[in-house]
Amino acid sequence: MPPVIEVRNLHKRYDDKIAVDDVSLTVQEGEIFGILGPNGAGKTTTVECIEGLRMPDRGEIKVLGLDPLRERAELTRRLGVQLQAGHLPERLQVAEALELYSSFYPEPADWRALLEGLGLADKARTRYAKLSGGQKQRLSIALALIGSPRVAILDELTTGLDPQARRDTWDLIESVRSHGVTIVLVTHFMEEAERLCDRLALIDAGRVVMVDTPTGLTERARIGQRIQFRPSRPMDDRLLTSLPDVSGVTRRGELVIVNGNDNALNAVTTVLARNQIVAEQLRVEQASLEDAFVQLTGKRLDPGPR
Amino acid sequence: MSVPRTAAPPVTAARGSATWRLIKTESTLCVRDKVGPLWGIGFPLILLIILGSVSDLRQPVEAGGGLTYFDLYVPVLILFNLAVLATGSLPTTLAGYRENGVLRRMRTTPVGPARVLAAQLVANFAIAVVAMVLFLAAARFGFGVDLPKHLLGFALAWLLAAAALLAIGLLIAALAPGRGPATAIGTVLFFPMMFFAGLWIPIPLMPPLLRNIAHYTPLGAGMRAFQDAFLGHFPSAVPLLTLAAYAVVCAFVAVRWFRWE
Ligand SMILES: Nc1ncnc2c1ncn2[C@@H]1O[C@H](COP(=O)(O)OP(=O)(O)O)[C@@H](O)[C@H]1O
Numbered sequence: 203m204p205p206v207i208e209v210r211n212l213h214k215r216y217d218d219k220i221a222v223d224d225v226s227l228t229v230q231e232g233e234i235f236g237i238l239g240p241n242g243a244g245k246t247t248t249v250e251c252i253e254g255l256r257m258p259d260r261g262e263i264k265v266l267g268l269d270p271l272r273e274r275a276e277l278t279r280r281l282g283v284q285l286q287a288g289h290l291p292e293r294l295q296v297a298e299a300l301e302l303y304s305s306f307y308p309e310p311a312d313w314r315a316l317l318e319g320l321g322l323a324d325k326a327r328t329r330y331a332k333l334s335g336g337q338k339q340r341l342s343i344a345l346a347l348i349g350s351p352r353v354a355i356l357d358e359l360t361t362g363l364d365p366q367a368r369r370d371t372w373d374l375i376e377s378v379r380s381h382g383v384t385i386v387l388v389t390h391f392m393e394e395a396e397r398l399c400d401r402l403a404l405i406d407a408g409r410v411v412m413v414d415t416p417t418g419l420t421e422r423a424r425i426g427q428r429i430q431f432r433p434s435r436p437m438d439d440r441l442l443t444s445l446p447d448v449s450g451v452t453r454r455g456e457l458v459i460v461n462g463n464d465n466a467l468n469a470v471t472t473v474l475a476r477n478q479i480v481a482e483q484l485r486v487e488q489a490s491l492e493d494a495f496v497q498l499t500g501k502r503l504d505p506g507p508r
Numbered sequence: 509m510s511v512p513r514t515a516a517p518p519v520t521a522a523r524g525s526a527t528w529r530l531i532k533t534e535s536t537l538c539v540r541d542k543v544g545p546l547w548g549i550g551f552p553l554i555l556l557i558i559l560g561s562v563s564d565l566r567q568p569v570e571a572g573g574g575l576t577y578f579d580l581y582v583p584v585l586i587l588f589n590l591a592v593l594a595t596g597s598l599p600t601t602l603a604g605y606r607e608n609g610v611l612r613r614m615r616t617t618p619v620g621p622a623r624v625l626a627a628q629l630v631a632n633f634a635i636a637v638v639a640m641v642l643f644l645a646a647a648r649f650g651f652g653v654d655l656p657k658h659l660l661g662f663a664l665a666w667l668l669a670a671a672a673l674l675a676i677g678l679l680i681a682a683l684a685p686g687r688g689p690a691t692a693i694g695t696v697l698f699f700p701m702m703f704f705a706g707l708w709i710p711i712p713l714m715p716p717l718l719r720n721i722a723h724y725t726p727l728g729a730g731m732r733a734f735q736d737a738f739l740g741h742f743p744s745a746v747p748l749l750t751l752a753a754y755a756v757v758c759a760f761v762a763v764r765w766f767r768w769e
């Protein structure tokens with residue numbers, strides 16, 4: 203099956219600022235594909251090129267086999283878009299906006315049900331300017347889905363939503379996908395990416411660091427587990443560093459912190475037992491995508507979107 | 509929760525209904541915006557009623573071809589309406605749409621932003637038609653002012669004036685970097701334009717230099733064409749061509765310069 207989205211060697215600069223240096227990626231039919239990266243990494247610019255809103259300086263893009271610039275008319279019918287910054291007239295009411303937008307598409311979804319599903323039913327007669335940030339966000343998700351698109355690109359989907367609304371939105375996205383819609387999700391939330399995405403492209407400074415499943419990414423970063431304990435009697439670190447499953451040992455006060463792959467815990471407890479050392483206050487953490495990200499790029503994800 | 513989907517609604521007329529719905533929506537928004545209805549219709553209408561009650565204004569204007577001061581105010585207020593829409597309502601709305609990403613969002617739909625712009629023009633045009641009919645009717649039935657004796661000539665002059673003014677509004681929207689500047693430019697343009705329409709001094713009473721300038725301003729040309737039509741002549745070519753020139757040149761420059769974001 204040909205990929206739904208194909209981006210090859212995309213390059214885009216604003217004046218002398220390179221926003222996207224070299225990005226290539228493919229999105230397969232029916233998957234939720236995440237684009238993850240810190241602020242200013244070039245995520246929004248990349249998807250705006252895919253949507254045909256920006257003209258790339260170099261590179262090739264195909265969406266559903268269409269050229270986003272030359273075949274715009276056809277593409278807009280099949281692609282649902284949520285812009286990171288995109289708005290409606292201030293005095294337009296929620297229901298009016300949905301009714302208007304559904305008239306743009308040949309086979310619109312039922313906007314009343316969409317409104318219900320996004321918890322906006324009681325806001326149908328509220329003007330756009332009077333909505334809270336989260337409600338605006340949900341409305342813009344509804345507008346992205348109103349045309350029953352084959353592909354939806356959602357930029358910073360849950361930014362500005364409270365935790366409950368965020369989880370509701372995730373449910374909605376999963377149900378949209380279960381209807382066969384391919385989804386591209388731009389995010390800088392690890393939890394969101396881990397929970398929703400089948401595959402992820404890690405973008406940093408305008409380049410793709412790697413593309414993999416969320417689990418694959420953490421494995422590749424080689425930080426499967428972090429084990430932390432206080433030994434019951436003094437011990438030599440070499441006892442642990444010599445283990446093949448352990449990648450590093452550090453000390454913090456009395457605590458020993460061991461990084462290793464998924465077998466590390468087994469190996470460590472066996473060695474400790476053989477030496478009659480008890481691991482007190484033992485804690486084991488599964489490395490998160492966040493750890494993987496830091497490991498792979500040497501950067502943290504910033505808290506706020508841009 | 510499941511994703512709602514309608515059972516294949518009729519695809520026919522999707523295009524037409526989108527355009528129609530946009531026009532309806534933009535008209536509703538224009539009314540909610542209040543600038544057009546309040547300043548474009550309400551204010552001049554009240555002015556008309558007040559001026560109509562001042563008996564001094566029922567004197568014929570010197571060199572006015574037999575029209576009274578009040579007679580002259582009827583077309584002035586019709587132009588006042590067009591000027592409010594062109595310098596206040598239209599450019600502020602469009603520049604705001606650009607600033608707030610409304611047009612950008614429309615770019616991602618099959619309909620595109622150009623039709624939003626067209627719908628705004630239609631909505632403002634509709635408000636202008638309502639205002640013009642209302643003012644003529646109020647003057648005719650409230651104060652016994654004769655309708656323009658050359659109705660066809662008047663209709664043509666009004667259409668050209670509306671085209672010229674809306675094109676000017678479009679031009680402001682195209683050149684202003686944002687909503688704030690669009691409002692500022694509109695306000696700055698409004699007063700001299702209205703001056704040359706004769707809001708404060710009727711054109712026939714202006715000193716020759718000002719009168720000559722007035723004839724080549726959009727509202728001054730509109731006034732001259734209206735005056736001809738009220739007196740029963742087909743408007744002369746110069747004011748009509750002046751209006752047409754404003755319409756074409758401003759629309760052309762506006763379309764060339766208009767940015768969607
Ligand atoms: N319209 C623009 N003009 C100039 N620079 C821009 C513009 N949009 C984005 N940039 C810059 O390009 C880089 C990438 O931005 P963006 O694609 O928005 O990143 P992200 O969505 O990953 O935060 C940033 O450094 C940003 O400042």
Ligand SMILES: [Mg+2]
Binds near residue numbers: 245246247286358
């Ligand atoms: Mg962004």
